Amino acid sequence: MPLLETTHHRHGDAPYVPDQSRAERLTSFEPADFGSPTGREEEWRFTPVDRLRALFRDEPTGLCLDWDQHLPEGVTVSGVPVEQWRQAGLPQPGDRAAAVAAARSGGVGVIDIRAGAELAEPVRITLSGAEGQLVHGHLWLRVGANARATVVLDHTGLADYSEVLTVSVGDGAALSLVTLQRWDDASTHLAQHDVVVGRDASARHIAVTLGGGVVRLNTNATYAGPGGSFEALGVYFADEGQHLEHRSFVDHSAPRCSSDVLYKGALQGDGAHTVWVGDVLIRAAAEGTKTYELNRNLLLSEGARADSVPNLEIETGQIEGAGHASASGRFDDEQLFYLMARGIPHDQARRLVVRGFFADVVGRIGVPDVEAEVMAAVEAELARSEAAGGVEAAQ
């Protein structure tokens, strides 16, 4: 794939003093501690904040999404007051939308996976909006020590949704969390996901974002003890007018932990915009850390824009390895020519190339149903653009 420029550190027009370190960014339970974003702040500079005003307003709506659950043996769902979540020593909201969501949701929905449980099948929770309602969501997924579980959160329909999800992964546990964003195109979704990885635990956060007008998903990982591993995977496909943004922040504060971040996205159509910002901080205490992050974007048409910014801060030399890579490239006409010169028609060749682009990241999801669904959804996105005649056939 030919490499195009990768955008780094595009500054806004207002004078702005950046933090010295990612660690200094404000977190707070109080919405009032955060101003309403203007779009000039470092963490909002890529985001169309004007389309999100309603989600910054600090008032309850009393509305919720439709909740549909499938819970295997060993899983329970309950609710706790927000105060109990606040007292639990968990990560705090990192921006105004998250602080509002946590303060105004009216209670925390808790999904508990019993310690030692080995789930036979995934937990599936489908959250759907119907009338474009403004909803504050607050979830807490607690995975007991040494449990093994896969959890799939599926977001569909029409809503303006702001969400805080805290994931506590017990010592020695193994969790795969899949969050699917399959909203209608008029929906907006802001999310802060905090994953706290227990001692010797392994946590995987998999974001698949295909639908929604504006989706911005912040995924943060911290380690409660040594020996933990965190893997963040992302698949996104932005069409005309869609803004899909993924930010990850892996905060290495404990020794001998690993993190691996891989996000891949495709874009097509005028105004399709994707953003990936991958922050990794290795603190002085985090000796023996191993980390890697990678973002790739495939631009399928003119008029689309992919921003990709990896940031790596290292405060100790005693690490096993740290690296990052980022590349955005145009759909390769030579690949297309090669496949067509073997008799494969244009649209089929294009599907092959895009499917191939996503193959490695989708193959790592590890939940066969979800892998098949994601591939089918990607094909559907391509079929839509073909039907719309959005792609010129090479002659």
Add this chain to the structure above:
Amino acid sequence: MATLEIRDLHVSVDTESGTKEILRGVDLTVRAGETHAVMGPNGSGKSTLAYAIAGHPKYTVTQGSLTLDGEDLLTMSVDERARAGLFLAMQYPVEVPGVTVSSFLRTAKAAVDGEPPKLRTWVKEVREAMDRLRMDPAFAERNVNEGFSGGEKKRHEILQMELLRPKLAVLDETDSGLDVDALRVVSEGVNRVVSAGQTGVLLITHYTRILRYIQPQFVHVFVDGRFVEHGGPELADRLEAEGYDRFLAPTASA
């Protein structure tokens, strides 16, 4: 019998400094069972001829005709030409990440034949063809051209030619970058296809080395966008001894 006819073909390409004519009136007829070597110095337009025949969008045909069994190739898209029986073995085969060789071969075969190959016979056919080209079976599960050595890429091109059974195959500098062993294996593959009698081969090359393994009935010298001499195998011998100098413009020796 399959016949490719090229008549007075003129081809140009858009460059930063304007439109440039690269092929300036090419005439050639290739029939099934024949091997034609097209030889010429670097920059003479040999590869342009190959890509123009295959229909690469970078090249514009401004004059002349190109037919396969009387069918007009110039009105066909790249994939339609391939399905009509044309094959181009590329000098620089392209990587297609995430697409395995086996999936690619099956997709191409289904496209060219108009129906998917029968699974059982197809698997056997692929395995035998790979075996003849001394390719490791594990190769089938690798991604197309990704991380392939130069020799592996060229074997993979010839493998496709053997499996797709084209009427007319254009081999663009298939010999470049090959060691002697790979050159022999690849040449054997080409000879098998020609001797089956259903395929005509247009072998584009800079060097005479491959002609020790593949005997062309016809040798054509290509200079500055057109043929300047036609002959039999003896022409290749003469080129090996004398080089291209006598065909080049006098200014080159001034």
